[in-house]
Amino acid sequence: MKFSDYTFLAFASLKERRGRTLGAVLGVIIAVVALSLALGVGESFQIAFKEQMEKTLAANSVYIFSSIGLTEADLAYYRNIYEVEDVFGIAFETIKLIDPSGVKTVTLVAIEPRWLPEFLGVTSLEDLIEEGSYDMSGLGVIVGSDVWKDPQTGQKLRNVGETLTVQVSGGKAKQITFFIIGLAKETGGIRGPGMNPDNAVYMEPEAFFTYIAKRRVYNLVVVVAKDSKYVSNVEKEVRAFSPPHARVFSPAAMIKQVSIFVTALQTILGVVSSVGIGVTALWVFDSMTISVIQRTREIGILKAIGFKSRDILLLFLMEAAVISVIGSISGVAIAMLLSSLVRIPVFGYTLRATITPSITLLSIALPILANLVASLLPARRAASLDPVRALRYE
Amino acid sequence: MSSFVEVRDVWKIYDMDGIKVEALRGANFDVEKGEFLGIVGPSGSGKSTLLHIIGGLDKPTKGEVVVEGVRINELSDEELSEYRNKVVGFVFQMFYLIPRFTALQNVEMPLIARGVPREERRKRAMEALEMVGLGDRAFHKPNQLSGGEQQRVAIARAIVGKPRLLLADEPTGNLDSESAKSVMEVFKKLNREHGLTIILVTHNLELVWYCNRVIRLADGRVKRIYRAGEYREMLSSMLKSGL
Ligand SMILES: Nc1ncnc2c1ncn2[C@@H]1O[C@H](COP(=O)(O)OP(=O)(O)OP(=O)(O)O)[C@@H](O)[C@H]1O
Ligand SMILES: [Mg+2]
Numbered sequence: 001m002k003f004s005d006y007t008f009l010a011f012a013s014l015k016e017r018r019g020r021t022l023g024a025v026l027g028v029i030i031a032v033v034a035l036s037l038a039l040g041v042g043e044s045f046q047i048a049f050k051e052q053m054e055k056t057l058a059a060n061s062v063y064i065f066s067s068i069g070l071t072e073a074d075l076a077y078y079r080n081i082y083e084v085e086d087v088f089g090i091a092f093e094t095i096k097l098i099d100p101s102g103v104k105t106v107t108l109v110a111i112e113p114r115w116l117p118e119f120l121g122v123t124s125l126e127d128l129i130e131e132g133s134y135d136m137s138g139l140g141v142i143v144g145s146d147v148w149k150d151p152q153t154g155q156k157l158r159n160v161g162e163t164l165t166v167q168v169s170g171g172k173a174k175q176i177t178f179f180i181i182g183l184a185k186e187t188g189g190i191r192g193p194g195m196n197p198d199n200a201v202y203m204e205p206e207a208f209f210t211y212i213a214k215r216r217v218y219n220l221v222v223v224v225a226k227d228s229k230y231v232s233n234v235e236k237e238v239r240a241f242s243p244p245h246a247r248v249f250s251p252a253a254m255i256k257q258v259s260i261f262v263t264a265l266q267t268i269l270g271v272v273s274s275v276g277i278g279v280t281a282l283w284v285f286d287s288m289t290i291s292v293i294q295r296t297r298e299i300g301i302l303k304a305i306g307f308k309s310r311d312i313l314l315l316f317l318m319e320a321a322v323i324s325v326i327g328s329i330s331g332v333a334i335a336m337l338l339s340s341l342v343r344i345p346v347f348g349y350t351l352r353a354t355i356t357p358s359i360t361l362l363s364i365a366l367p368i369l370a371n372l373v374a375s376l377l378p379a380r381r382a383a384s385l386d387p388v389r390a391l392r393y394e
Numbered sequence: 395m396s397s398f399v400e401v402r403d404v405w406k407i408y409d410m411d412g413i414k415v416e417a418l419r420g421a422n423f424d425v426e427k428g429e430f431l432g433i434v435g436p437s438g439s440g441k442s443t444l445l446h447i448i449g450g451l452d453k454p455t456k457g458e459v460v461v462e463g464v465r466i467n468e469l470s471d472e473e474l475s476e477y478r479n480k481v482v483g484f485v486f487q488m489f490y491l492i493p494r495f496t497a498l499q500n501v502e503m504p505l506i507a508r509g510v511p512r513e514e515r516r517k518r519a520m521e522a523l524e525m526v527g528l529g530d531r532a533f534h535k536p537n538q539l540s541g542g543e544q545q546r547v548a549i550a551r552a553i554v555g556k557p558r559l560l561l562a563d564e565p566t567g568n569l570d571s572e573s574a575k576s577v578m579e580v581f582k583k584l585n586r587e588h589g590l591t592i593i594l595v596t597h598n599l600e601l602v603w604y605c606n607r608v609i610r611l612a613d614g615r616v617k618r619i620y621r622a623g624e625y626r627e628m629l630s631s632m633l634k635s636g637l
Pocket of ligand 1: 408409410415416417435436437438439440441442443444
């Protein structure tokens, strides 16, 4: 028997049992869409998270947080660690913006202008500013996008050159007026270390320590290693030098941990979606078993006119293969279409599923394999039927 | 010289939950090439069983069947399929066409099993249909054909692969006398004009007139073999014994 004849006969019998065939194909499609989207979204989340982390928190840095604050002396210790390229400190203060519309809480961030790109995850200062300048000095500040425009409507609320009056609760001055020198671009995505970088006002540290802060301490210190391969070493040393109230972490380690977590999540999603494929395989098994019984006499006829047992076996396997191939290819096609049209919110990201080649391969191969295994038993039963008995079957 | 078909002491014993049913009890006869052999006998005498064994659909419990010098009960499952496909053609009482296929496709089936390319098998199936007088019904489905036409499609399917032996098990059993006649005329043509060897099992004693020899089977054994001139004698003897 020829391959083309197996497909011809398989199609003919599938066409005759349209309802069952359609049901099985639909089952495969749904299972494949679920599987590839689940894996695809996991993949996207992994990629997006990693990118964001690497952008905002450089992979070769170690971060030290302290609400009490780290002193210049602490920074000097860190600078002395061999393998450390640079160290910079950032101070935070919660302030209240006084607006015609009301009072709004934002974070005042004291940071050297040259470290701003690193802190906000952009490559250069030019990429940072929507309008105005980035040269912060004295009371000239850069405001984050949520401060100068309405986060909902996008309507512009503040302009370069205007003043910004804020209330400082724990600081020296009760009220202070800044000049807006620059409007920062929207950073989007991840909410930086304990704050939202869009809902912030950035100023130069010297002025901050002069006018706002009571003490010259930093809430966040970033230690940049000479190379990302030194990070774990640097992290160890930083821990040794840090005061007990400080919390130390490195993005590299964190990315790794999240990545492990996401992979586990992806595996669980994959396993859950595979249940769908298993259910479809059971359906294929069931429908094949019924089909073999219903077509007992036909099998007898085929054997009587010279079809070999192997031909009958392959004929039934071909039917399962046709169902699975059509189902899984359409399923992957639908999943790809959906992934390009629909964004799915996951932990604060809105993601499109990334259907990688390996996901495609898995989503196509798995149902084909499962359905072939499921139809093996009924197909073998069909192949081993005794022709005389099969012909007599009513 | 050995015969075309040799049936040698063939026994078939069915075991139904310990109860032994002896369908054939040492059947013995030969069939010569080009013969049109009839097999008659009462219901349950083992006619179908015998035909199935000769056609390689079933195996004897004891004894052997030799066709063209080949002991067919020694063939493997795969060789038996080939034997059924190439050496014999079957025609059954119930036609056994596949309802979803057209007459032409049904006739093509033995050639599909053989791996004949599509164009060629179309052509040969069409020729077979024309031979049974159904060239104009090629694209009808079985349920659009009369019983006699369905049976002739089944005959076309049986002969499309050019077998050397045609086995027919009560081929007219489900047909009215008109259709039965048209079917028998096809058998006659195949036998007389194409030299095809035919074994015909029948209940209908009128059909023995088509045969050159008739085997009378009773209780799984050959009771007597009648030559063409002895049919009147056979019929009266069978009527007397009530069969
Ligand atoms: N699969 C089977 N299992 C048990 N007994 C069987 C089986 N097939 C046939 N028999 C028995 O064997 C005997 C011969 O059956 P067979 O079908 O050959 O008879 P037949 O001469 O063709 O009868 P009919 O003229 O009614 O078709 C019968 O008694 C039948 O009951
Ligand atoms: Mg019978």
